[in-house]
Amino acid sequence: MNVLLGELTACQDVILWAIDLKRGMELQPWASCIDRLATTPQEAEALLGDAVVILDGRADDLTRRSARVWEPSPERPALIIVVDEYAELASEAPRAIDYADSIASRGRAPAVNLIAATQRPSKDAMGKSAVRSQMDVRLCFRVREPRDGDLVLGQGMVKTGGLKVWHPVTEAGFKHKRFAIYVWRADRVGGDTKTRKSRRTLELPKLAAEALRQHHTRQAAHKLKAGEAWQDHNLVFCTNVGTPLDAANVRRAFRNITKNAGIGTDWTPRELRHSFVSIMSDQGVPIETIADLVGHAGTSVTEAVYRHQLKPVITKGAHTMNTIFGDKPTG
Incomplete structure (x- = not known):
């Protein structure tokens, strides 16, 4: 909880409200950083009720502006309500609870x-309301019984022994059906990404x-061939001796790929991002999902x-009607 609060209070596009029914014992140290703190049941009910009023007002504003999501900024910040011991x-x-739902x-x-947050994830507290079902991000620390873990994470998650999580291929190997890439740091000053x-x-x-699996095999061969000359930097993409790739060499190698593909050499790796957006849009992926992906x-x-x-959204109506009624002219 302290880690979350530390991250949130540093954000200029966030207003932070909190509920601590232990009379503020847990969250009082953060009081100077919290815009509104409720420490009694009556205050908690009033706080959540006011949050619903703000929610309704913002929903009306989005409707008037024909917008789908509220984009937080210092002038129009997100409202985050932290409940310690739900x-x-x-x-x-x-x-x-009706307001929370x-x-x-x-x-x-x-x-x-x-x-x-709760130390007692009972069915009475978490299992019957919309809160649990609507929580896309869930963290579960050590609990007393497996059923408590299932209640927090979802039915059947604990039965697998906690294996339904992503593990680095350096630990788990490539003999798996699903893989993911973690975009949690960048080659920038401080190593952080551009935005949260x-x-x-x-x-x-x-x-x-599959391409990464084959690349991993080739890299192992390069490592054996290099012998003592290999410098292990734990890099996915590196030179034949394990050292970091030079940016100019990456661009040159990429131009060779585009040349061999028959599309010329006037390309940069950055343009792969534009190609990705184009492909996703052409396949009908919603703009909100594309924004999340990039x-x-x-x-x-x-x-x-x-x-x-x-892809222009305005064509979707016509395409749908053509699919339903066909594109032949009426006679």
Whole structure:
């Protein structure tokens, strides 16, 4: 919880509200960073009720602007409500749970979000409301019984022994059906990504996973051939002796690939990103999903930067009607 609060309080595009029914004992040290803190059942109910009012107002604003998502900024920040010990809230302020359910069900697009923490993940506290079913991101630390883990993470997750998580291929190997790439750091000053939304974990398509599997085999052969000259930097892509690739060499190798593909040499690796957006859009992938995949904070950036790659949405109605009624002229 302290790690989450530390990250959130550093964000200039976030307003932070919190509920601590232990009379503020847990969250009081963060009081100066929290915009509103409720420490009694009555205050908690009022806080969540006000959050629903804000949610409704933002939903109306999105409708007026024909927008689908609220894009947080310092002037129009996201509202995040942290509930320390959600089970306590459920037992002491049951009427507040209706507000919490409303936020969990409808709050994503208007950027009114709920973070619920509990040491007692009972069915009474978590299993009967919309909060648990609407939580896409769940963290479960050590619990007393397996059923508690299933309650938090989902039925059957504990039965597999916790294997339904991503592991580095350096530990788990390539004998798996699904692979993902973690985009959690970048080659920038400090190693951080451009924005918080840029941090993401993306499942790899089978074609990419197979290519990486073959590359891993070739790299092992290069390592054996290099012998003592090999410098292990734990890199996926490196020179034949394990050292980092030079940017100019990467561009040169990429131009050779495009030349062999018959599309000329006037290309850069960066343009693969544009090609990806174009392919996704052409296949009918929603703009919101494309924005998530490329790590944009909102759809406006995707639409502005990649407007030439995006398939015009206005054609979808005509295409649908043609599919239903055919494209032959009426006589």
